[in-house]
Amino acid sequence: MHANAKQKVIPLIPPGLKLACSQCNLRELCLPLGLSEGDMGRLDNLIGGGRKLKRGHHLYRAGDPFESIFAVKTGFFKTDVLTEDGRDQVTGFQMAGEILGMDGISTELHTCNAVALEDSEVCLIPFADLEALSSEIRSLQHHLHKVLSREIVRDHGVMMLLGTMRAEERLAAFLLNLSQRFGARGYSPADFNLRMTREEIGSYLGLKLETVSRTFSHFQDEGLISVQQKHIRIMNIPRLKSLLAPADGRIR
Amino acid sequence: MHANAKQKVIPLIPPGLKLACSQCNLRELCLPLGLSEGDMGRLDNLIGGGRKLKRGHHLYRAGDPFESIFAVKTGFFKTDVLTEDGRDQVTGFQMAGEILGMDGISTELHTCNAVALEDSEVCLIPFADLEALSSEIRSLQHHLHKVLSREIVRDHGVMMLLGTMRAEERLAAFLLNLSQRFGARGYSPADFNLRMTREEIGSYLGLKLETVSRTFSHFQDEGLISVQQKHIRIMNIPRLKSLLAPADGRIR
DNA sequence: CGCAGTTTTGATTCATCTCAATTTGTGTGG
DNA sequence: CCACACAAATTGAGATGAATCAAAACTGCG
Incomplete structure (x- = not known):
């Protein structure tokens, strides 16, 4: 909010210089949490530019090849799993600063659908690059593990809710x-x-x-x-x- | 199975040389999957010796400080989450080759209980060491991410089950x-x-x-x-x- | 051998689903 | 800009699957 002025300017800067983690007001909620100035700059370099989605459009679909995870910059998403026999389970709702797509790491294919519930924008984080960088930056590696683990804990909470x-x-x-x-x-x-x-x-x-x-x-x-x-x-x-x-x- | 003869010998070897991933017949199911001979040897070195649990005993409890993840070597476990108000949700059952304790990474505290449902044995994998090694061995790093992601996908399956x-x-x-x-x-x-x-x-x-x-x-x-x-x-x-x-x- | 914990089975209740009708809201094209 | 059509939400009445309460049978452990 307080960074609104700055953010408005960014799109005018040549496309080579994209909106970066180091400038993002979500950095305390999102992947860069706990990184030093310098390391955050390195993270900036691997983030593929933002991607905009209109409401109702898919960010990815179950079965799509997995290449990136995504950070929600603005907007709102749902993820859901759809079985052959027509069952449909919404597995989560994601808002600004939250990470999408981690289910795809295990099989190299996305296992669920991600749909924008309002006009939204995400940062694209190529996962191979993120792995490469996180093997160099220990705090990034550890934080990535925490993000993955947090998702597991969140899912346990949902299981509790659904089960009891x-x-x-x-x-x-x-x-x-x-x-x-x-x-x-x-x-x-x-x-x-x-x-x-x-x-x-x-x-x-x-x-x-x-x-x-x-x-x-x-x-x-x-x-x-x-x-x-x-x-x-x-x-x-x-x-x-x-x-x-x-x-x-x-x-x- | 084909490695049975070899395995039977191991316990007779002096305690300094512990049962290693490279000798374990679970290696195709467990963490070392896809590692080279040499890299597996390095993984062997960080695995803290096995730990035996009698039926009914806790491997860890919610709130315990998180230091290690565990690989089930023999036996059978359950994990469950217990809320203040007395709700109890079993979040999973784990058998040989499966990994326990990944929920603890996010907060540095275990968030669930793990209980042996029969006399069991686990390998102790100090997580800080695993992170250190996986930043050196890219295939180990990637496989660790897959194991974490697989747990997320598994949880989605349970959500589907409970929800629909x-x-x-x-x-x-x-x-x-x-x-x-x-x-x-x-x-x-x-x-x-x-x-x-x-x-x-x-x-x-x-x-x-x-x-x-x-x-x-x-x-x-x-x-x-x-x-x-x-x-x-x-x-x-x-x-x-x-x-x-x-x-x-x-x-x- | 006996007892505690576990499992089975029955009778009844209750929360949620299902089916259905109505109202409200939203986006589109004339 | 309004009207129309379609999607979403509300509400009611009745059906139903699982929970609850209760009792009996089985198992295995000490």
């Missing part, structure tokens, strides 16, 4: 997670617009879209949130949080 | 997954012993133990499997597989 929570709890956890991530990016943690449909939320949470809608309405009736289509205002964060701990507090 | 499948489908997928993994290790893919309780299966699959038991019984009535407590014999793999695709084959 009821619809209300899932949706409360979902809203609180979004809230926290918006907050971390300098936006209001209590007032935001959903970028995804009820059906996509439902797919992510293992619920049907009608259940998502009903549960939103129910939260609204309880005074926990206010919902108007995609616009959410969280009225009572503590009480929403309290939904996650079973009322009695006992071990079940 | 009914009890029968979950249990069929679970049995087929075990079957495939036993098969890959030279055991019968159709005849094996479960190491975990119905409750642990249920926790992993997001079901109650009674539902797991009932569904086993139901499969048995259908002639798909035979169950006697922990012993499973899969009578009809194709038909079990067919449970995973909805009967009509339509896209839903």
Whole structure:
């Protein structure tokens, strides 16, 4: 935000000099975290220029050859897995500063689809180059491992949600997670617009879209949130949080 | 298997010379995959000796400082996440050749518990050393990234299972997954012993133990499997597989 | 041999899904 | 710029799969 003036100028600079990590206001959230000035310059050099996507367009599809991971610069994505028999599971929603595409490393093919849920821009990070550089810069190597591991931990959280929570709890956890991530990016943690449909939320949470809608309405009736289509205002964060701990507090 | 004679000798060698990757019959499943002879020797040097665990004992607990990842040499493990409010989600079952503990990289603390479900032995792989070596050996670095990524892909499979499948489908997928993994290790893919309780299966699959038991019984009535407590014999793999695709084959 | 932990099975309840109708919102072309 | 068509969301009523509560049987360990 405070770097807006600077950012606006960059596109005017000749294409050889692209928008760099070292200038990016997401650097504290994203891959360069913890790098020295000099090392960040080296990272700048391998980042392939940004790529813009219109809402609804695919960043990659399951089966595409894997070459790069992507950092979300602006906008909002979903990733989903689609099986032959027609099952569709949304595996995550990604916002600015988050990394996409790490599932592709294992097989050299992307294993899921990534779709822009609004007009978006990503940085392209050629993975072979990133590996080469990270074998030279230990802090980059370690941070890459942390990013991969964080994704595993995040997935465990989703497994917990899907395996043990009821619809209300899932949706409360979902809203609180979004809230926290918006907050971390300098936006209001209590007032935001959903970028995804009820059906996509439902797919992510293992619920049907009608259940998502009903549960939103129910939260609204309880005074926990206010919902108007995609616009959410969280009225009572503590009480929403309290939904996650079973009322009695006992071990079940 | 063909290396059995050699392996039997190793324990008699003085303790300074520990059982090494280069001699391990799991090397094609485990971390050293794809390494040259010489590089494998360097990996041998950093593997901290094996560690034996009695059934029921913890390899690590959530909150323990993260120092190493572990490769299962023999035996069987579960990992689970436990929340303050008493929720317990089994996040995976690990057998020979599989890697444990990668969730700890992100925070430098283990985020789940790992428990031996039978008497087991693991190799200890100090992670800082592994990072150091992998920055020198590019194929090791790449393989480590693949192992991390494979875990992410596996987790997506579980999310799909928990998010979209009914009890029968979950249990069929679970049995087929075990079957495939036993098969890959030279055991019968159709005849094996479960190491975990119905409750642990249920926790992993997001079901109650009674539902797991009932569904086993139901499969048995259908002639798909035979169950006697922990012993499973899969009578009809194709038909079990067919449970995973909805009967009509339509896209839903 | 007995007891604790595990598994099986039954009866009932309940949360979520399914099916269906209606309302609201959004993008497009006349 | 408005109207129309299509997509998304809401809401209701009823069906259903899995959970819950409960009891009995089995297993294996000490």
